[in-house]
Amino acid sequence: MAKRASPASTGTSKRKRAAAKPKAKTAARKPARRAGADRRKSGRRSSDRTAADALIQLIESPLVADLLAVGAMAALAAIASSSLRKGDDGRRSSSALKAAAKAAAAAMGRRLSSEIDEIRNASKKPKASAKA
Numbered sequence: 001m002a003k004r005a006s007p008a009s010t011g012t013s014k015r016k017r018a019a020a021k022p023k024a025k026t027a028a029r030k031p032a033r034r035a036g037a038d039r040r041k042s043g044r045r046s047s048d049r050t051a052a053d054a055l056i057q058l059i060e061s062p063l064v065a066d067l068l069a070v071g072a073m074a075a076l077a078a079i080a081s082s083s084l085r086k087g088d089d090g091r092r093s094s095s096a097l098k099a100a101a102k103a104a105a106a107a108m109g110r111r112l113s114s115e116i117d118e119i120r121n122a123s124k125k126p127k128a129s130a131k132a
Contacts, residue, residue, distance in 0.1 A: 063115060067108050074107035075100040 058064060082096035 067111055070111045071104035071108040075104040078103035 078100040079096055082092070082099055
């Protein structure tokens, strides 16, 4: 690289440089928000739950799925047993439906009560860490 040509100086006059001003600190910029970000929050906190959220969480629980499966099996068994019987042709479908609903409700009730009993028994057992 070549040096710049400078005017010949006599050495007596020295140029003074102006003191550099300190630069003002710039605040860090926040990243721009996306347009959909405010729609997702909609002013609700994460702790706020609606009834729909609670219902969806309840439906997704394994206990509810198990209860529905037990009720469906009992209803199918009642319908199958009523179709094997010969007799009252006119009232056959309505009585079969009523019997299936009663069987499903009874089976679901028995399963739910057995689950509650298991929970009670498990809560009454002393824990090993409590003894020590």
